[in-house]
Amino acid sequence: MAARGCGGVWRRALQRGPGGSCSASRPRRAVACNARGGAVPVGQSGLAPWVPVVGLEIHAQITSNSKLFSGSQVQFAAPPNSLVSFFDASLPGTLPVLNRRCVEAAVMTGLALNCTINKKSLFDRKHYFYADLPAGYQITQQRVPIAVNGSLSYSLCIDNKMSQMVTKTVRIKQIQLEQDSGKSLHDDARSQTLVDLNRAGVGLMEVVMEPDMCCGEEAAAAVRELQLILQTLGSSQAIMAEGQLRVDANVSVHHPGEPYGVRTEVKNINSIRFLTKAVDYEIQRQIKELENGGTVVNETRAFDSKLGCTVPMRDKEGKQDYRFMPEPNLPPLILYDAKSLPANVNHQQVVNIDWIHERLPDLPSVKRAKLVELYGILPEHSFTLVNEDGLMEFFEDVVKRTQMKPKKVIGWILSDLLSHLKQHSLTANESPISSFLLADLLNLLENGDISSSAAKQVFEELWKGEGKTPLEIVKEKQLELIQDQEELEQICQAVIDEREKEVMAIKEGNKKVINKLIGLVRKATRGRANPLLVKQILEKKLSE
């Protein structure tokens, strides 16, 4: 039985033709994802409601120095084929040797997702042909993966204003260890593919989520939370843009009470924003197809980010036959806990689940709860703090250095600082205003040296990053609060003298008009008047 050369069925042939039958206009999300009940998207005819079902398969690249089964380095962007060992290139005579760090990363992740860790797990071979898979098979864990039956809790805002959050849970079916494949660069001009095996053999954790989600927003929130967890654990940096976190979505729709519909798999999703778009588009596409009397084909589709739609990806052959078989070169992976730990054992050869459990860092949900308890801020605020890179540390730093109450500090962090950061696409660590400077500014405000409108002016100056301290800016622009009572009284009197109409209105009983006078005083003093004091003075004068 002779073996043939590179042949076999089409697999990941990415269709490079025109965008297929995508409508150029982005479909508006007609999915009223009711966070309280299920999702009740309205079809075009509006007759029977559709229930979309979304499941995710997520591949997270393990953060480790070397690969899963070989000692070559794991690094993003290196000269092609420079991080490849003989085993990675699948040269004959090489064998896989399991990397302990990868096992620990998978156990950590399993524990963080409330999974049952399988003390005995097995490795299998999944066969398919592709140029970037030199061995012709991938070593994975199909029969008995390392972790099963977990859950992931995530939160969604019901409305767009972040004022009401609801918590949802998605079940984790399993987590398995597997090898990554190499990278293919398609050179259509010369009709060839260039293969770089640097990524071949890098350890991946595949996290399989049950189809408990119902729309793009839920999927995105779940992935975001998983990303935060992985980053907190350090088991994966989970940067989607660098391919360290890859998400495939399985989407189907059905009528309530009926069995699940045929599902399609959506690939090539490169960011969380695109995930939402891809899932929602696919749901709408399937609904439209079914309402027009068509059927949904069980196929793999790719998300085209430019057109905002999904296109069919694979060829006509239906299900792939991967011919799973046990990996003959690897015995079962045995993990231990405190109870089952054998005595007199080489600790380097043993992975102790309990030991890892004790050393788990605070997960995002715990961090948020602590923030709320410690600082008395709202849960929605804690979400933003944990969600944005480095913002939580920034906030805590400022709180430490200022007398201002955390509840007031949070306002400055979330509205002033964060909006500026977002406008310039910066993270908290890249902020031109350091936590020291902001704390200084808030102290000036808290001490009553400047008014809050003056503080905002100082903030804008500080943002320019010219190296001046808040105090220097205040002096330079003369923004100190007028402390001289007499001076204030003079200005207030001047305003009263000018504005006869308003004064009359107040005297007649319309008290609210006084705010206009306060505003005028503020303008006259260029923000250097304490509004409370001004109000007092005005009220006194007007009652005379």
Add this chain to the structure above:
Amino acid sequence: MTPRNRFRWRVMRVLALCRWLRGGTVRALRLGAAAASSAPPSQDSVTVEVLDHLERLALVDFRDAEGVERLREAVRFAERLREVNTEGIEPLDSVLEDRCLYLREDDVTEGNCTAELLKNAREKVEEYFVAPPGNIPLPELEERDTFLKGS
């Protein structure tokens, strides 16, 4: 690999093949027989469709009737294991099952041998391996001239 290990390996491959055949993942499989019992009609299980499917999946070339007969023999041989009552017993899938899976420290010890790896490549472009633009599908049965050529 020592001759003994090679034998064990071959037995395992055939076992896997039998399990796969029994798994019913093949479209034209006519093995409806359920659990244990008398020797199943292995003659029937190796049909033309199965051979085509296998050639497509594994890129093997059965070449001629003798090759197919060898396959049938192997399947028959392995299926004799069905005569053993294995109820409640976990299958053996590796003779290494009692061995300890060695865990390697996470150190970089290999790599950096681009030139050596590319030595074997017939074609290369700036240190990349060169492959056809996509998988070249095996032609359909009718168009294949080498299928069971010798028979």
